Amino acid sequence: MRERLLAAERVTAIDWRKGTLRLLDQRRLPLEETWLSYDSAAEVADAIREMVVRGAPAIGISAAYGVVLGLRARLDIGGDWRAALEEDFRVLAESRPTAVNLFWALNRMRERLDRLKPTDDPLQVLEAEAIAIHESDREANLTMAQLGVELIRKQHSGPQKILTHCNTGALATGGFGTALGVIRAAHLEGLVERIYADETRPWLQGARLTAWELANEGVPVTLNADAAAAHLMKTESITWVIVGADRITANGDVANKIGTYQLAVNAMHHGVRFMVVAPSSTIDMSLESGDDIPIEERDGRELLEIGGKRVAAEVEAFNPVFDVTPADLIDAIVTERGVVERPDAARMAELMSRKRLH
Numbered sequence: 001m002r003e004r005l006l007a008a009e010r011v012t013a014i015d016w017r018k019g020t021l022r023l024l025d026q027r028r029l030p031l032e033e034t035w036l037s038y039d040s041a042a043e044v045a046d047a048i049r050e051m052v053v054r055g056a057p058a059i060g061i062s063a064a065y066g067v068v069l070g071l072r073a074r075l076d077i078g079g080d081w082r083a084a085l086e087e088d089f090r091v092l093a094e095s096r097p098t099a100v101n102l103f104w105a106l107n108r109m110r111e112r113l114d115r116l117k118p119t120d121d122p123l124q125v126l127e128a129e130a131i132a133i134h135e136s137d138r139e140a141n142l143t144m145a146q147l148g149v150e151l152i153r154k155q156h157s158g159p160q161k162i163l164t165h166c167n168t169g170a171l172a173t174g175g176f177g178t179a180l181g182v183i184r185a186a187h188l189e190g191l192v193e194r195i196y197a198d199e200t201r202p203w204l205q206g207a208r209l210t211a212w213e214l215a216n217e218g219v220p221v222t223l224n225a226d227a228a229a230a231h232l233m234k235t236e237s238i239t240w241v242i243v244g245a246d247r248i249t250a251n252g253d254v255a256n257k258i259g260t261y262q263l264a265v266n267a268m269h270h271g272v273r274f275m276v277v278a279p280s281s282t283i284d285m286s287l288e289s290g291d292d293i294p295i296e297e298r299d300g301r302e303l304l305e306i307g308g309k310r311v312a313a314e315v316e317a318f319n320p321v322f323d324v325t326p327a328d329l330i331d332a333i334v335t336e337r338g339v340v341e342r343p344d345a346a347r348m349a350e351l352m353s354r355k356r357l358h
């Protein structure tokens with residue numbers, strides 16, 4: 001399956017080449033494929049905040065490259081570059097609050113800096129670390145894709161109708177995707193009859209990104225309004241809801257795109273299995289439960305406007321962009337360390353004690 005997934009790869013969102021970071025501007029997809037170049041940590045922080053690049057793992061990977069850009073600038077200036085670099089770490093850490101992959105990546109870059117030997121070339125070492133973070137995420141996605149397909153096969157044979165939310169594909173990660181990586185692999189294995197993609201208001205990651213990724217690869221996909229998801233579960237024999245995550249806490253609660261929680265409640269009601277797919281860089285064992293996860297609220301204009309054009313009445317808008325699904329509504333969490341079925345604190349701790357499978 002690995003080889004077929006690699007052969008099927010069409011899309012990437014992050015390009016690090018000869019010391020320059022280029023990001024595919026996801027605000028313009030699917031109508032325009034525009035790449036933007038970045039030369040500083042502050043610019044990368046802006047790109048994350050403005051969702052040029054989005055998706056928990058992709059945010060972490062981009063921030064890691066942002067640290068390298070900051071380091072190069074500080075070294076060029078000279079002086080106490082290590083102290084000056086703290087400003088770059090700060091602006092990157094303040095870009096978005098919920099996806100723990102951002103903080104995981106920044107901590108990993110900081111730890112690598114702290115292990116520098118006097119003979120090391122800081123720029124070379126940090127660039128290698130950022131590239132390793134990027135490549136490790138792609139590898140994790142390949143591993144999770146295989147584990148997710150095995151989980152589907154364990155419950156169902158033949159083509160399935162699967163519903164997914166937001167975008168968890170190559171655009172949200174270092175490649176292949178998390179939930180969408182499982183869906184890609186399931187399609188390659190003949191396990192997909194149809195994918196139902198929630199449009200995912202207000203930013204429309206499903207309508208603009210997931211539908212685009214899947215259509216590009218000939219995966220049968222139908223776009224549906226978020227409000228149609230429960231009706232689809234009731235009338236269309238959907239067997240799985242498969243989603244990503246932005247932060248998973250020690251007890252297995254999952255923060256993900258707004259609308260995920262109501263999908264899980266409806267999935268429970270309709271006997272649809274609920275799978276979360278995320279690398280262990282999304283797991284935050286320092287938080288006991290989902291109650292502790294900071295939930296990002298974005299500008300209400302994302303609700304009041306579409307494509308920059310006002311569509312709503314002149315009213316206040318409430319725009320939290322994540323919600324928390326309790327562990328007891330989740331059938332399985334798939335990571336590159338293995339699968340946790342019926343997640344709880346003990347099972348999450350056991351998972352995190354395991355080595356990565358790749």
Ligand SMILES: CSC[C@H]1O[C@H](OP(=O)(O)O)[C@H](O)[C@@H]1O
Binds near residue numbers: 172173245246
């Ligand atoms: C591969 S996880 C992607 C995760 O991130 C998305 O949020 P956003 O588009 O706001 O960055 C969404 O929660 C996805 O599940």
